[in-house]
Amino acid sequence: MANGLYVHSEIGPLQKVCLHRPGEELLNLTPDDLERLLFDDIPFLEVAQAEHDKFAELLRGEGVEVLYLEKLVAEALDAAGTREEFTNQWLDESGLRGHSTRAAVKEFMDSIEDTQAFVEKCIAGIRKNEIDLPHSNGSLSAIVDDQDAVTDLLIDPMPNTYFTRDPFAIVGKGVNLNHMYSVTRNRETIFGKYIFRDHPEYNDAPLWYRRDSAYHTEGGDVLNLNAHTLAIGISQRTQASAIDTLARNMFWGDKGSEIDTIYAFNIPASRAFMHLDTVFTQIDVDKFTIHPGIMGTLQVFKITKGATDGELSIEEMNDTLEHILAKALGLDAVKLIKCGAGDPVAAAREQWNDGSNTLCVAPGKICVYQRNTVTNDVLYKEGLDLLVVPSAELSRGRGGPRCMSMPFARADI
Structure with a gap:
């Protein structure tokens, strides 16, 4: 093997x-x-x-x-130093729209220090009330962000992962x-x-x-x-x-x-x-x-x-x-x-x-x-x-x- x-x-x-x-x-x-x-x-x-x-x-x-999937992923990201690349790809495939909202979600995810906890959060999905969402302040992208965030979920969970x-x-x-x-x-x-x-x-x-x-x-x-x-x-x-x-x-x-x-x-x-x-x-x-x-x-x-x-x-x-x-x-x-x-x-x-x-x-x-x-x-x-x-x-x-x-x-x- x-x-x-x-x-x-x-x-x-x-x-x-x-x-x-x-x-x-x-x-x-x-x-x-x-x-x-x-x-x-x-x-x-x-x-x-x-x-x-x-x-x-x-x-x-x-x-x-x-072996647990979430631990294997965390070990892979830590070993290769590819957490940033993974985060960006995960965001790209999340269905999330709006630059300001994406930036807020990325900041939130980057704040999770433990890599396995980070992977588990990627699987769990993100609710609107977990993030400090941007206000419009004259920004068209922020207005679109707010419109995208009208549901309780910002990013869907992955419930089939088990x-x-x-x-x-x-x-x-x-x-x-x-x-x-x-x-x-x-x-x-x-x-x-x-x-x-x-x-x-x-x-x-x-x-x-x-x-x-x-x-x-x-x-x-x-x-x-x-x-x-x-x-x-x-x-x-x-x-x-x-x-x-x-x-x-x-x-x-x-x-x-x-x-x-x-x-x-x-x-x-x-x-x-x-x-x-x-x-x-x-x-x-x-x-x-x-x-x-x-x-x-x-x-x-x-x-x-x-x-x-x-x-x-x-x-x-x-x-x-x-x-x-x-x-x-x-x-x-x-x-x-x-x-x-x-x-x-x-x-x-x-x-x-x-x-x-x-x-x-x-x-x-x-x-x-x-x-x-x-x-x-x-x-x-x-x-x-x-x-x-x-x-x-x-x-x-x-x-x-x-x-x-x-x-x-x-x-x-």
């Missing part, structure tokens, strides 16, 4: 993982802003933090080193630094930029994708099947053109990706099928949890190198998920375990609470949400070892244990 990154599967014993403990960004969620900020409800912060702490405790109990799976994805020894689907979440990828450029442990990681690329893609659509094989969802959040770009960078880049085959799964563009990992996740060498709605024939594209440099060979496969996954893994067969035990009511309810979105800590040992009792009972009966995460509040963000984690290192199987 020359750069500290090493992820060649979804199930190899987890060694190092990146999380973000929910913070004051959840206190800056209001009912009027929920849709824009991609939330369906407002979690109770105190309970959400206790649940997240239990999640981290369960992982540490399995020997996993837990879903560390999506802004970037570790593949092998490198990183997909994503261009995300929504403006509100794309701001989160700025943290990845500075970690993988400036952090002493990760600053030589190759980038298989860049946040300034033209097409959007997200980490929840990326599953590492083995060292040479990747599964990616063509979904509401990941465009086919992004997969083209990603494939070319992996196949012909100068950074030495080991990936030589990509399976692109065309899944419905809907909230229920938001990412590939809301459809299925791998939980053992030959077992997957799945959303029952994905059963039947799928359209999948197998992508390999073409005859000439830069040319992709694309083979369309129309087959069942079971057969495609078995072929991709080189197995005779795989077992698909249905969310909600296949019962349509239980499946719909527990899929809403991410019953198929599990985090594998080692083959056959997985983190699951406590509230998905029907699915969990089936998993127990199938011989899986469950690490049960309390989930009354964390689940309100519509993401499960896999969504809340980005592995930095896994041991080989």
Whole structure:
């Protein structure tokens, strides 16, 4: 692990993982802003933090080193002396308008001496009453500033940050630094930029994708099947053109990706099928949890190198998920375990609470949400070892244990 990154599967014993403990960004969620900020409800912060702490405790109990996003960013900025550059870019992407208001916000942010507290404030957002806003005093820009500041929030929070799976994805020894689907979440990828450029442990990681690329893609659509094989969802959040770009960078880049085959799964563009990992996740060498709605024939594209440099060979496969996954893994067969035990009511309810979105800590040992009792009972009966995460509040963000984690290192199987 020359750069500290090493992820060649979804199930190899987890060694190092990146999380973000929910913070004051959840206190800056209001009912009027929920849709824009991609939330369906407002979690109770105190309970959400206790649940997240239990999640981290369960992982540490399995020997996993837990890294926190906000600390990694702070370490990167301090090591490289790039806090000023980061601040200006964060302001550029904040949506804040008006020179005078921007200057007041920058002065406020610069006054936060501790770099980790500064990063946490970037995530939390800024309310109007926290800043001494300028008055017009005959200045047109200050008048515009005042007009821009009529809402309670000057800068939106980033409430989705505790879903560390999506802004970037570790593949092998490198990183997909994503261009995300929504403006509100794309701001989160700025943290990845500075970690993988400036952090002493990760600053030589190759980038298989860049946040300034033209097409959007997200980490929840990326599953590492083995060292040479990747599964990616063509979904509401990941465009086919992004997969083209990603494939070319992996196949012909100068950074030495080991990936030589990509399976692109065309899944419905809907909230229920938001990412590939809301459809299925791998939980053992030959077992997957799945959303029952994905059963039947799928359209999948197998992508390999073409005859000439830069040319992709694309083979369309129309087959069942079971057969495609078995072929991709080189197995005779795989077992698909249905969310909600296949019962349509239980499946719909527990899929809403991410019953198929599990985090594998080692083959056959997985983190699951406590509230998905029907699915969990089936998993127990199938011989899986469950690490049960309390989930009354964390689940309100519509993401499960896999969504809340980005592995930095896994041991080989």
